[in-house]
Structure formats: structure tokens, C-alpha cells
Amino acid sequence: MAEPPQRSPHLRRDGAWVGASVPRREDPRLLAGRGRFVDDIVLPGMLHAQFVRSTEAHAEILSVDLSEVRAVPGVVAAYSAADLNLRGVTALLDRPPHEFVPTAMPVLAHDRARYVGEPVAIVVARDPYAVEDGVEAAIVEYAPLQPVVSDTAALAEGAPLVHAEAPRNTLVDVSLFATEGIDAIFDEAHTVVEVHTKTGRQNALPLETRGVVADWDDRDEQLRVQTCSQVPHQVRTVLARCVGLDEKQVRVIVPDMGGGFGQKCVVGREEIAAAAAALRLRRPVKWIEDRRDALTAAFLAREQRYAVRAAFSAEGEILALDADVVCDMGAYSCYPFTAGIEPLMASAEMPGVYKIPAYRVRGRAVTTNKAPTAPYRGVSRPQYVMVVERVFEKAARALGLDAVELRRRNVITVFPYKGVNDITYDPGSYLESLDLCEQTLRDEGWFSRRSDENRVIGIGFSCFSERTGYGSGAFAQRRMEVVPGFDISEIRMDLNGTVSVTTGTLSHGQSHETTMAQIVADRLGIPYDRVKIVQGDTDRITYGWGSFASRSITIGGSAVAAASVKLGDQLREIAAHLLEADVDSAELDGAGGVRVGDRSLSFAEIADVAYLKAHLLPKGVGPGLSATASFDVGGDGTFSNATHGVVVELDPGTGGIEILRYVCVEDCGVAIHPQVVEGQARGGIAQGIAGALFEQVTYDDAGQPLAPSFMEYKVPTAAEIPDVRIEHLETPCAFTESGAKGAGEGGTIGAPAAVLNAVNDALRHTGVELDDTPVPREAIFRALEKA
Structure with missing residues (x-):
């Protein structure tokens, strides 16, 4: 029998991992500078991209001349909206027209510029310096229009329209609640107070700006996109639609990410354009947002x-x-x-x-x-x-x-x-x-x-x-066309009793590699450092909505816990069969094994049978050790x-x-x-x-x-x-x-x-x-x- 692992000094007094401030699994890698962020990725033959951006807040775009750009030494390609011909991005609510007006966001602006910094064209070059020179050579002719720069100006009678389809510049106008008789309550109240307030526009300001490295894999016939996004599956869906690929032909991978705070839980245009350029050129393309663009043109x-x-x-x-x-x-x-x-x-x-x-x-x-x-x-x-x-x-x-x-x-x-x-x-x-x-x-x-x-x-x-x-259910009340909510987790145990667990949520500073592992460790009775958390890869994660709205532990962690319990049940069933006992008498021993009375088997011993001696498994139980579970809140x-x-x-x-x-x-x-x-x-x-x-x-x-x-x-x-x-x-x-x-x-x-x-x-x-x-x-x- 294997020696039981020693109790960690970081555990709570009751022996639980959950509730203990254990050393973070991420820290040795990140503190030693061994993290891998988007800008750390270097691929053979990689090109660099930047964007020609609108200098006008509101203008008709009369022409985009990129001929001088293409003549700049080191520039490999330059594309306008007409060159790439990408489908726009449209987010929808299932609400009547008087409550919601949908507006398409083009990947590259073509007929009209609607804010300073809006991407108009993408330039691709051999190095980051040549691409900046190329951007400077672009000639864009504008017919300036009166800009709308405040909410009061937007709602004013006769204000210029940002979108022709949105009267009074109003995209959403909803009255969700109106208690009957409320005016009489105010009329009869002892005291009525009023507050009129305005809050300033802010930037979420993640330490790591947005970025992407995209390349086409001929062997897998797949566009691989490595990006810092909180919602990789959503990026996959929108990117596939925009460039005209099946979703199976797009793989989105998120490496280490230096913050998001919500700014990265929506689909950006630059990531799509850079990926489209990589697809067309059949060469890797990297785009890293500089701080000026992050402060002025990001979400x-x-x-x-x-x-x-x-x-x-x-x-x-x-x-x-x-x-x-x-x-x-x-x-x-x-x-x-x-x-x-x-x-x-x-x-x-x-x-x-x-x-x-x-x-x-x-x-x-x-x-x-x-x-x-x-x-x-x-x-x-x-x-x-x-x-x-x-x-x-x-x-x-x-x-x-x-x-x-x-x-x-x-x-x-x-x-x-x-x-x-x-x-x-x-x-x-x-x-x-x-x-x-x-x-x-x-x-x-x-x-x-x-x-x-x-x-x-x-x-x-x-x-x-x-x-x-x-x-x-909660998101459905907003009547979004896309309804987030559930999470799915898959857990697999290998031959030596360690486990890999997928989560559809995504860490960008929240310590998922540690906290999710603590949840699994408690459910299975193993040290948390024997748990590997897999996240941020659309080819390895069945489906996930990513991390936002404080959902990672509540929903993602619950899915991880449920999958762990299912795996524990498998381990109990196999152990009970091998020990010739009833499954109800088998229990996880909290030390990396299953106990029946005074007899026990380690997880490694059970895994040896599950993978290498499948003929010893109970009838109806297939080889391998894995389980999948989902969790949602009704x-x-x-x-x-x-x-x-x-x-x-x-x-x-x-x-x-x-x-x-x-x-x-x-x-x-x-x-x-x-x-x-x-x-x-x-x-x-x-x-x-x-x-x-x-x-x-x-x-x-x-x-x-x-x-x-x-x-x-x-x-x-x-x-x-x-x-x-x-x-x-x-x-x-x-x-x-x-x-x-x-x-x-x-x-x-x-x-x-x-x-x-x-x-x-x-x-x-x-x-x-x-x-x-x-x-x-x-x-x-x-x-x-x-x-």
C-alpha cells in the first residue's frame, strides 16, 4: 500500500483545504518571470500589426489610400475594410424596437468614423518599428461631421445622429419597474430627498494591454488565436463568423493574463482583424496594444x-x-x-x-x-x-x-x-x-x-x-440573444493518482490554479498540488462563458466540485469491486485512497487497474478515470x-x-x-x-x-x-x-x-x-x- 501523504501545515485545523490560505500555485512561475503572456509569444516568421486609426470623432470616410504604406520598407501588407471584407459584430437583445436598437460594429470602419481611435485599416510588417512607419504613411480623407460628445448633447432635440437607425441617439430605453400609486406615495411622504449625480468615464486599465498572436496551422486546418480575453469561446464564435470559418477551424488559447476587469470580457475588433490578416497571409501576426491606444481607443x-x-x-x-x-x-x-x-x-x-x-x-x-x-x-x-x-x-x-x-x-x-x-x-x-x-x-x-x-x-x-x-435564468431576464450562465468541468485522473480538471472560467489574477485545486483536493482527499487546473483553451474546454460577474467560484467552482464528486464515485465503485465489498461501504479515506473497513487501495492502485488491467474492472465500467459535470443556477x-x-x-x-x-x-x-x-x-x-x-x-x-x-x-x-x-x-x-x-x-x-x-x-x-x-x-x- 502507498504511504498516505502527510498533512500540509497550511491546512485548516479540521484538515480541509477550502478555507486555508495555502501558498498560491501560480506564484513561483509568475514571481520568477516565467509567466507567458501574449507579448512573450514569438513564432517563426512572425509579423507585427498596428492600426491606422481615425483622427476624427465623427466623419464620413471618403477614401483610404494605403499605396504609400505598402511601399514602406519592411511592410508586408496593409488592408482596409474593403480589402478584408469582414462581417461586422452585432450584439442583440430580444426586445421591441422602442426598447432596443441594434447597431453593427464593423471590424474596420469603412463609410463613417464614429470616434477618435476607431480602427480604419491594419498594417502588417516585419518588425514593430516598420509597422509604425507604415501606419504614419496612410492617407485617409475625411468629411468631418458634428460630433456628439456628451449624453445631454446626444439627447438634445435635433442632435446629430451617431447611428442613423437610432433616433435621439438612444440604443436602450427600458422601464423595468413602476409600482402602481408611487406618485401618491411621494405626494403624501413626510420627507422627499433628491440626488442628481454624474460619474466620470473611466478606463479599466489592466496592467497588460490587449493583444493577440494569430497563425494558420496547415496540418490541423485551423486558425490558432492566442489572446488575452476573459471569454475565449465567445471570441471563437465571433471570429469564425467574421472570417467565414467553421468554429472547429478556430482555436482560441489564453495564456497568462495581466488583468481584465471586464474590459476583456467582450469581443474586440483588433483581435479579429489581426487574425484575418494572419489567415490571408498564412503567417503569424502579432498585435500588442500600446498604452496610448489603450487609454483612448479601448473599451x-x-x-x-x-x-x-x-x-x-x-x-x-x-x-x-x-x-x-x-x-x-x-x-x-x-x-x-x-x-x-x-x-x-x-x-x-x-x-x-x-x-x-x-x-x-x-x-x-x-x-x-x-x-x-x-x-x-x-x-x-x-x-x-x-x-x-x-x-x-x-x-x-x-x-x-x-x-x-x-x-x-x-x-x-x-x-x-x-x-x-x-x-x-x-x-x-x-x-x-x-x-x-x-x-x-x-x-x-x-x-x-x-x-x-x-x-x-x-x-x-x-x-x-x-x-x-x-x-x-438570471441572464435570460435581460433578454440577451446570447445567454451566459452554466459552466462545464471535466476531470481526469492519471496513473499515479494526480488529476487534471478543466474549467470554463478563466483566471486573470484571481488565483484559479490554487482555489479550484483546493476545491478538488477536498472532494477527493488529495493534496492540492496534485491537481492541475486547465483553462483558457477552446479545444480542451467543452464550453465556457469565461470569467466575469464574480461567477468563477460560485458557478465554475461548483462545476469543478460536482465533477470531482463524480470521479470519487467511480473510484469508490472500482475499489469496492476489487475489495469484494458493497459500494456503499467504500469511502474516500482523505489520504488519496478508498477505504473499506480496515482495507484500502490508493488512487494510483485503482488507476493501474482502470488503465492497464481493464479486465479486472466491474461489469459495465469502462476503462479510464474521468467524469464530466455541469452547474447552473436556476x-x-x-x-x-x-x-x-x-x-x-x-x-x-x-x-x-x-x-x-x-x-x-x-x-x-x-x-x-x-x-x-x-x-x-x-x-x-x-x-x-x-x-x-x-x-x-x-x-x-x-x-x-x-x-x-x-x-x-x-x-x-x-x-x-x-x-x-x-x-x-x-x-x-x-x-x-x-x-x-x-x-x-x-x-x-x-x-x-x-x-x-x-x-x-x-x-x-x-x-x-x-x-x-x-x-x-x-x-x-x-x-x-x-x-
Whole structure:
């Protein structure tokens, strides 16, 4: 018999891998510089591509002359839209024309340019220097048109149309909820407060910009595309359609990826054009996005405007919420989510953690002459949480109540709870997280320091939930033509008892190689370093929707767990047969084997029979050790929750904002790897602070981007991001395989509201209230100077 493996010192006291902060499997490779990212890939005969991009925000394209480009030394080819003749990309919603207008996004612009930086032609050369020279030689003749550069301009009467088929420049106009009698509730309410707010346009800013290496394999008759995408199967589908191949002729592989944050969970045009060039040339083609293009021409996010009213009783009970949401989605709908991704998210989930009995909302997506919008970590939730939390702050002042106490009176405390938005919330710790966050700041003495007359200190809170584990049913409610949801996992055990497990989700910093392995290790009773996670390859993964919306552990991890259980059942059945025992008496021994009474067989011994001595297998059991399982969520998903508490100090001399303390009390159910959860929270909080105080993509009246580099686009450094204290609560999910809820976006969701509320608390003596982000420091300076 094989010696049982020794218990790892990193395991929890109960011996489980799940819940233990084990060393990450990825770290030795990545920290030693042995990771393989798209730009690390070098193939024989590889060419380099870059794009001729529009210099006009809105213009007719009269001609594209590439003759001088082709004469540049080192240039191998140059293609316009007419040369490649590719099918465009169109994302669809199953909604009537008055609610949704589909618009095609051409791979290369041909008749009209709709934003500065839109790709017009692709140039392919022998090296990265020659390709830049080739791009400079292109001659594109434009007939400029009046650009539309804001949501208010887009909706104005008589505004120029970005797309002729979209009246009033409106791509989505949906009213999902309108409680009967809501106007009477407002008329009779003791207190009505209003919030009008605008959030700045942002870039998701993954450390690794977008990129692709594409090559044609004559032997396999297959176009191989290595790219940094969160959704490789979606890239395969769209690319095959655009270039006219069967899907089996396209293989998409994702190597190591340096962040995505949602920007890479949609299908980009440049990847398709570069792959089409490789197909035509029958040579490998690499495109790597430079930082200027990443800041100005990649998918952007976040620019939204809210007009919200809320009605309250004299005792502080919220009675009704009425919201108008306008999202500036830029020039095109993204695939597969469409321009509806942000207004539909805000409309469906705005009531959040509060018991709101009446709700009316209108959500609109408008198109403008700016780079298109894709999901970005949180997707509208940082915005609507900020709006709702501002509502509670203003209502508290109007009612003469403490803002935290007002929240206590209104948060959901009885579960399951079906909200006015027809969503059922599973159990969470909304009140408990609020109480603990406030008490932590009190125990640390921040409330007493706020009273120091020589300092301008404010404390702010935000209380919110994060819907995770969206299954097919939840996505179907949005009426997308493409309905994400399920995940499929296949597990195989080899001759020495180690296993390989596929997942349709995809790591781009979330530590899947570790956390998924922990789940498998617990199910099979083997060390987690004997589990290999396979991801990001459309030829090896049956099908997958990728990673977004905090679905990886909730859905992908549940599929992995279910497949592991199936494999465990196979091992038990074979072992019971070999030991001449009933299968019900066989159990996994937690040490890499199966036990029946005082007898046992190791997995390696069982695998030896399954592969090399198949004649000894029980009747009806075929050779090999493998299992496949899928997982989906039929209901509304699960809800993580958190409360963030922030202490800021304002500088009267400069209007500067310093974050003195940041406390996050989070509940994501069972934390597979607590340290990874904390890393996700801290990274998300940093991005939320960035949106609240620093980052914004702006344009001039001609639609020219005003933040083409890090000199203009203000990204916070480690000096501006505070240390974050994280406290964990645990309310396990009842329907995921491990009790885990998603943890990917919560940090980002809560930060803008908490920071903005803290700034306003510090300004309480001035009478000034700020509702927009990023917070304008000149407004703080003026308020403090006047006070």
C-alpha cells in the first residue's frame, strides 16, 4: 500500500483545504518571470500589426489610400475594410424596437468614423518599428461631421445622429419597474430627498494591454488565436463568423493574463482583424496594444448620470425610490452584452440591501462619438450604490437622524427576501456588517478625532450587496440573444493518482490554479498540488462563458466540485469491486485512497487497474478515470454583502483629500482562500478610490481625448491607497457546491460611496454637498476657504 501523504501545515485545523490560505500555485512561475503572456509569444516568421486609426470623432470616410504604406520598407501588407471584407459584430437583445436598437460594429470602419481611435485599416510588417512607419504613411480623407460628445448633447432635440437607425441617439430605453400609486406615495411622504449625480468615464486599465498572436496551422486546418480575453469561446464564435470559418477551424488559447476587469470580457475588433490578416497571409501576426491606444481607443466604462428621488416617513422608513438613469455607452454596443449592460444592471438591482416597497426606474443607453463602453468591475453598481447611499445621507440630515441609524432601520434582516425588483435575496449579514464596521471605527477612536477643531475629518459609510452567481435564468431576464450562465468541468485522473480538471472560467489574477485545486483536493482527499487546473483553451474546454460577474467560484467552482464528486464515485465503485465489498461501504479515506473497513487501495492502485488491467474492472465500467459535470443556477443567484467605512482628512490649503483609515467588513460566504479574498477586496477598493478621487477620461468639444497618457489620466499610486482593514463574516450560500459567494467586485462597488460620504461629512460645517465623482478638489478648497 502507498504511504498516505502527510498533512500540509497550511491546512485548516479540521484538515480541509477550502478555507486555508495555502501558498498560491501560480506564484513561483509568475514571481520568477516565467509567466507567458501574449507579448512573450514569438513564432517563426512572425509579423507585427498596428492600426491606422481615425483622427476624427465623427466623419464620413471618403477614401483610404494605403499605396504609400505598402511601399514602406519592411511592410508586408496593409488592408482596409474593403480589402478584408469582414462581417461586422452585432450584439442583440430580444426586445421591441422602442426598447432596443441594434447597431453593427464593423471590424474596420469603412463609410463613417464614429470616434477618435476607431480602427480604419491594419498594417502588417516585419518588425514593430516598420509597422509604425507604415501606419504614419496612410492617407485617409475625411468629411468631418458634428460630433456628439456628451449624453445631454446626444439627447438634445435635433442632435446629430451617431447611428442613423437610432433616433435621439438612444440604443436602450427600458422601464423595468413602476409600482402602481408611487406618485401618491411621494405626494403624501413626510420627507422627499433628491440626488442628481454624474460619474466620470473611466478606463479599466489592466496592467497588460490587449493583444493577440494569430497563425494558420496547415496540418490541423485551423486558425490558432492566442489572446488575452476573459471569454475565449465567445471570441471563437465571433471570429469564425467574421472570417467565414467553421468554429472547429478556430482555436482560441489564453495564456497568462495581466488583468481584465471586464474590459476583456467582450469581443474586440483588433483581435479579429489581426487574425484575418494572419489567415490571408498564412503567417503569424502579432498585435500588442500600446498604452496610448489603450487609454483612448479601448473599451471604456462608468460614465453615467442619475436623477433620483426618495420618499421617507417621519420615522425614517424609506417608502419609495424613483430613478432616471442615463448611461453614455460611446459609439457601439459591445458583444455579447450590448449597450444595455449598464442601464439594465442599474435598473434591476438599485434597491440593493434596503427594504424599498415602491420603485420606479427608467434606464437609457445613449450613443456618443467616444470609444465604446464595456463592463468594468462592478458594472453600474458602484454608481447606483453611491446614489442610494447619498439618498440615505441626505435623508438623515433632513430627518435629524444619524445616517448609520437610518440605514439600520431600512436594511433587509429577514431572509429569503423578495424585493420590489422581483429578485429574491438569499441570507446575508447586512445589519451585522454595518454594526461591525461602525463599531470598529469607534473602537479605533476615529469618531472622537472627528471632533478635533484643528482638523477637517469626515467619516463615511456604504452598505451594499453584490449579486453573484448569475445563472442562465438570471441572464435570460435581460433578454440577451446570447445567454451566459452554466459552466462545464471535466476531470481526469492519471496513473499515479494526480488529476487534471478543466474549467470554463478563466483566471486573470484571481488565483484559479490554487482555489479550484483546493476545491478538488477536498472532494477527493488529495493534496492540492496534485491537481492541475486547465483553462483558457477552446479545444480542451467543452464550453465556457469565461470569467466575469464574480461567477468563477460560485458557478465554475461548483462545476469543478460536482465533477470531482463524480470521479470519487467511480473510484469508490472500482475499489469496492476489487475489495469484494458493497459500494456503499467504500469511502474516500482523505489520504488519496478508498477505504473499506480496515482495507484500502490508493488512487494510483485503482488507476493501474482502470488503465492497464481493464479486465479486472466491474461489469459495465469502462476503462479510464474521468467524469464530466455541469452547474447552473436556476434562481436569482446569490448575494455577497459588505459595509465599507472610510475616514478622510481634508487640507484647507489645497483641497487635498487624504484617506486616514479604511475598514471593510465583507461576507462572501465560505472563503475558499481567505488571503485571495482579501487581495480581491483590496484591489477592488483601490479601483473604487481611483474612480472616486482621481481617474477620468475627458474630451474636448471636437471629441478629441484629453487623457492620452498617464500625465493626464491620473492613476493613484501606492502612496494614495491606504492600508485596508478587512473583517470577515460568513453566511454560506445554500446552493453553491462549496457555500461560496462571489468576491470579485465588492471592493470596487462600495468604495466610491464611502469615500464621497466621508468627504461630505468633513464638509458638514460648510453647507456644501458634493454628489459627482471624481470629487473636484477645487470645490473642496472653495468650500473650506469660504467656511
